[in-house]
Every structure is written in C-alpha cells, then in structure tokens.
Amino acid sequence: MESDLNCNIVSCGAVLTEEAITTVCSHGFCANCANQHGLLGRGSFACPACRKPLNESRVCRQLLCPSEEWKSMVLCGLRPTVIMECAGRAPGFWSYQLANQLLVTLCLPAVLACHVERGHVC
Ligand SMILES: [Zn+2]
Numbered sequence: 001m002e003s004d005l006n007c008n009i010v011s012c013g014a015v016l017t018e019e020a021i022t023t024v025c026s027h028g029f030c031a032n033c034a035n036q037h038g039l040l041g042r043g044s045f046a047c048p049a050c051r052k053p054l055n056e057s058r059v060c061r062q063l064l065c066p067s068e069e070w071k072s073m074v075l076c077g078l079r080p081t082v083i084m085e086c087a088g089r090a091p092g093f094w095s096y097q098l099a100n101q102l103l104v105t106l107c108l109p110a111v112l113a114c115h116v117e118r119g120h121v122c
C-alpha cells in the first residue's frame with residue numbers, strides 16, 4: 001500500500017515527500033508548519049492536530065526517502081525483538097493517517113458548505 005503523507009495542518013495539507021516532522025501521537029507535519037507551531041523548539045508544546053502535550057523527545061524529523069547507507073545503519077545493534085517491534089508499530093502510523101485523510105476528504109466539503117451557508121469566512 002503506497003500513499004502520500006500530507007501535512008496534518010488541514011489548511012496546509014502539503015504532500016510530504018522529502019521529510020516529515022512526526023509526533024508520538026501519530027501526526028505528521030511539513031517543516032514550515034512544525035516550525036510555526038513550535039514543534040522544532042525545546043520545552044513543552046502541544047500537538048497542533050490533537051493538542052496532546054509534547055516535548056522535543058516526542059517529536060522526530062523523518063527522512064521519507066532515506067539513503068541506502070541510512071537503511072543499512074539505522075537499526076544496527078538493536079536486538080531482533082526491538083527491530084520487529086519497531087517494524088510492527090510503523091504501519092499503525094499509516095493506518096491512522098489514511099483514516100484521517102479519508103475523514104478530511106469526506107467531511108471538509110460539508111464543513112465548508114456549512115460555513116458558507118452561515119456566512120462565515122473560512
Ligand atoms: Zn504544513
């Protein structure tokens with residue numbers, strides 16, 4: 001299953017191809033939005049998508065097209081059980097992202113129509 005990862009700031013929605021700033025709560029952002037919402041700083045801050053409390057150890061800069069060298073080295077030294085645990089958790093991020101994208105695709109037009117009907121500026 002191949003799909004694009006989009007920035008989880010709905011008003012941005014940038015397709016992430018080079019890198020993503022990901023969080024422990026399974027959200028992903030472009031570097032611009034992550035920077036604007038303080039995810040690249042130190043201290044405490046909230047996830048801009050779900051408001052979960054975060055700090056720098058709960059945010060990760062991921063290269064989305066890692067080099068062969070990176071792939072060869074990133075898991076070196078880890079026990080096979082840890083490697084399998086990491087590999088098992090990663091698809092959970094994608095399942096969550098795909099479910100969210102489906103929700104946005106289905107619900108956003110209805111939300112926008114509601115705002116227009118009520119005279120709100122989106
Ligand atoms: Zn963004």
Ligand SMILES: [Zn+2]
Nearest residue numbers: 025027047050
């Ligand atoms: Zn979050």
